[in-house]
Amino acid sequence: MDDSTVDVDVLVIGSGVAGLSAALSAREAGAERVVVLEAERVVGGSTRLSTGIVMGAGSRAQSRAGVEDDADAYYNDYMNANEWRLPGGVVRAMTAASGETLDWIEDHGVRYHPGLVRGGSENTPRCVAVVGGGEGLVAALHRAARDAGVDIVLDQRVTRLLVRDERVCGVAVGDQVITADAVVVASGGIGASRERLEQCFPEQMAEAGSWHWYIGSDGARGDHLAFAEQVGADITGVVGLRLLHPGFAQTLESYIPGWQVLVDREGRRFVDESAPYGILDRALGAHGGRAFFVFDRQAVDEELTGTSAYRQTYPEDPDRRSPNWNPAMIAEQVEAGRIARGDTVEEVATALGIDPVALSDTVRHYNEGADRGVDRWGKGPAYLRPLLHPPFHGAEVRLATLCWTGTGLRIDDRARVLDGRGDVVPGLWAAGESSGGPMGEVYVGSGGSIANGAIFGRIAGREAARARPR
């Protein structure tokens, strides 16, 4: 294509963290005409709705907090959590650029709370919490992109890619065509499309049943999957992060109170209930995505009056209380028949359809451990509260809250989109939820998804700016 005839140098689809980072970085790498097309009437996608925790190793924020860390440690944690089943080169690129990307975000006007947050089970804290959460993050990146001369056009849903001579050379929004030297797909996930979810993850959708609840942006309709079909891009990835949900009101509770006792359908425990949500997702997924919480009256009383039993603290809401496991909600849900209540554990078990003997054995062992401050599943003493005080309660929980999805166009370490044979699709890059490869079956912790979007967005923008069709 003759360069002078193209409308823009780099065209970015989507204005979440991946798209804004790609656009900014394309400008910084010398692209003159950079345009972001956003399907919705508001900038920011799921990023805007997020908590705004971002993960990275070797950042200035870590230095300020006196924490020593490096990309190798992050890489090893990441790969170990995912049993080394991920494309190591892509994860290597992500972890290597993570610290500098946290600095880069800060350099563009995003402010971090002092100190660090633990995202998951990492020994070294490596997450920052953005002041103002996801809105704060998007507002600053949006401003920086505009100041850098990026055009952001809302209400423009890209309907297809333009392809000429086997190279992606622009996009179409309905009948309107925009030609470009390079296109970056940063259009988010598939969570808002029930059809796409059923198609990609029928088993997980069946497990959640009518309790399924997607909490991300309406714009996440999986349009990238259609783009992939158009150019033969390989699709890869994971369902994403699912949180345990009791099917009460649609309230978000990422971590569960550590005092909960979680048993499978046989009435047996299978995990440390205080584990990070990414681990609980994986552990419960291996048990069919459905299980039961069992607790006594005292646990609920203490949740109301004692210190928070959440393992993760978040600076914008340090005294967070459980929206589900509090006296008012419990009374309401007992009334509605969603929580079973009884004078004995066996009574509760019978009401839940669990073997009463098995559940009573489980609770007895749990209580014996709690007395000694030792738990068979390794839960820390701070969360071990014996179940002694009737009435006892039990409720079903499912992996039903879908936070983000990780199924998209397979990328390499330079965010280039690959086809089914592993070859690069010329002219096309992808980042964030609409890409596939960096995210594993185990979500390593809070901050992992925004980091993925920012890091590969940056890489994609830079690479796209430098690539000129020959």
Ligand SMILES: Cc1cc2nc3c(=O)[nH]c(=O)nc-3n(C[C@H](O)[C@H](O)[C@H](O)COP(=O)(O)OP(=O)(O)OC[C@H]3O[C@@H](n4cnc5c(N)ncnc54)[C@H](O)[C@@H]3O)c2cc1C
């Ligand atoms: C409540 C909540 C809390 C979260 N908290 C955290 C957290 O603290 N840390 C973390 O790491 N992750 C968190 N996540 C996940 C994280 O926010 C997202 O995975 C991440 O921000 C996705 O970024 P993205 O740029 O890939 O997609 P998005 O931010 O969703 O942006 C994609 C954009 O593309 C647009 N788009 C879609 N199709 C088209 C099209 N055809 N044409 C044009 N535009 C299109 C969409 O409208 C959207 O605006 C959270 C998610 C939620 C919902």
